[in-house]
Every structure is written in structure tokens, then in C-alpha cells.
Amino acid sequence: MAELLKVENLNVSFMSYAGEVKAVRNVSFHVNEKETLALVGESGCGKTVTSKSIMRLLGRTTAVIKEGSKIEFNGEDIVKMDKKRLAEIRGNDIAMIFQDSMTSLNPTMTVGKQIVENILNHNDIPKAQAMDRALELLKLVEIPNPEERLKVYPHQMSGGMRQRVMIAIALANNPKLLIADEPTTALDVTIQAQLMDLLGTLKERLGMSVILVTHDLGIVSDFADRVQVMYAGQVVERGTTDEIFNNPRHPYTWALLRSIPGLALEQKSKLYSLKGTPPDLLLTLSQCPFAARCDYCMPICTKQKPDETVLSDTHSTACWLLHPNAPKIDPPIGIGGQHNE
């Protein structure tokens, strides 16, 4: 499969009064054509900053994509792109859906007008044609009575329907890459499942690549091809969905898996809640970022950062437990199909 996006050594910082918040640290990954990659990790781990960097949507006054970072999309480096080319790519080749449709949609404009405006911003076509396309898009995202819905204001729709409108707007110009940042978090579980089903169908139908950003590993198992687990601005484990669910090797991934309600129920184990907080992002860490919260922390973990250990072509993890001299630790009961060798 051809590579569509390649991120290399991405470092993003915010310049705050307190100092430099190093929000994304040396993150590298790729997304192939028609593939879905899930970015997973708890609040503040850098998922949104990574995603927004891909579209260069971070405010330039405080956020800095550091020297040496590379974001190649179809062979072009987004970090070095001029404003004109960036505007062409945004909303055309790469589109993004945000979590909160209530703040993302304009409350003073009808849904139809917002979709039409978005189409006209990117295409030199007559308004009537844009209106036909808006209707087609509402049908595509399976909104009932689409002709009527074009005339209503966002507050007259349910959260689920508004989020479908956001998806319609994102898909208006047939993007090659869709970044969905917590697209269902604000919704109840039934609506969440319906929207994930819809996204799955659309991804197949339109042949898009998707980056799904979520703090909830539970929703990625049916949807993603690969998963990248982030912690404190760094990638701690990456693998195919099967590798992450059936042979996770990083204690943080174990903690995430144990905190999925459905999985805990299935395994008849107690729902796990990770104690403590991630490290202060103002600090430059020379140790494992997870050391302070890790049940398996060893003396080396607090002295030196572990390198990524490659476990397969697709699976790697940054943890000292993978070192040949480390004690053999089995994942907690109910996690993964295999044990550490």
C-alpha cells in the first residue's frame, strides 16, 4: 500500500509564561492510502496537537513546530508549505472533524448555507450546483429528510445529527485523508456506535485514509487498522490493532486496555483506573515518561529513556521490560493473548 502521510521527528512546543511546553516530542509515524490509524492516549498526551500540526492549524503566536520536524503528504512537506498551497490542501486533500459540533458550526447560519459556503470556498462552481452537492452530502451521511434539514439551524438538530453535518462538510471535497479528532466523545454510546459505523462505511466507500483520535481504546478495535499509543507527547507503543489488543507490551497500553468497560466485563476483571498524573510537559525528560505511574518501574527506568524495541514489521514499543536482561513480566490477567517471552 502506498504511503500517503509520513510524519518524522515531529516536535511541537507552546511558548508560555511558565516556559516551553513540549507538547509533542519526536513523534514519527505514517499513514498508508485507504488505511485507518488510531492515535490513542489520555487527555493532554498530544493527540490534538499532533493532528492539528498535520493541517498546520495551531495558532502561530504560541505554537512552534520545531526545526527538523517533517510532515510529508503525498511527497510534499507541509511544514515548509507556503500559505497558498496550504490553503489548497486544507479542506480539499486533508479534512478534519472536531469533537464539538456545537462550537464548530455557526449558530447563526442554516446548515445548508454552511455546507454550500464551504463548497464554494474550494470550488469555482455555480451556487445551484453547490446546493445540489450539499443535498447529496446530507444523503451521504444518512441524515433523514435531507431537503428539510438543509433549512434548519444547528441548534434545531440533535448532537448526533450535527456531528453528521460536520462529517458532510469535511467530506465535501473528497479528501484523501480525514482526521477525526474525538468525533463521538460528546455523544451517548448508541449514537457513538452509529456514527462510528457511518464513518467506517464512508471510509470504505470513498477510499479515504483516516486518522482517528481518541482517548478511548474501546472504539478503535472495530475501526482502525493500526494503533499508536501516545503518552506525554511521545509514542510508547504502535502496532496493528490485533497486535495492540492481543499482544500489548507496554504497561501504559495494559492500563488503557484494562480501563475499557466492555473488555473488563468480558474478562470478568475489575475496571482499572490509572492513578497519578502524566509528567509536567515543561520538563525535558531523560527517563521513561511513564516511570512515576508504572507498577513495573525498575531503577533504569528513572535514569534513562527506553528506545523503541522492534517486535515485528508493524509492532514496536519503548519500554525497558523488552530488554533481554529485564525480568520476565506477564501482562495483567485478561490482557493480551500472549505473554512476554
Ligand SMILES: Nc1ncnc2c1ncn2[C@@H]1O[C@H](COP(=O)(O)OP(=O)(O)OP(=O)(O)O)[C@@H](O)[C@H]1O
Ligand atoms: N495553547 C496551548 N498553550 C500551552 N499548552 C498547550 C496549548 N494547547 C495544548 N497545550 C498542551 O499540550 C499538551 C497536549 O495537548 P493536546 O490538546 O494535544 O492533548 P490531547 O491528547 O488532544 O488531549 P484531549 O484528550 O484532552 O483532547 C497538553 O498538555 C496541553 O496542556
Ligand code: SF4
Ligand atoms: S520503561 Fe520502565 S517505567 Fe517505563 S513503562 Fe517500561 S517498565 Fe514502566
Ligand SMILES: [Mg+2]
Ligand atoms: Mg484533543
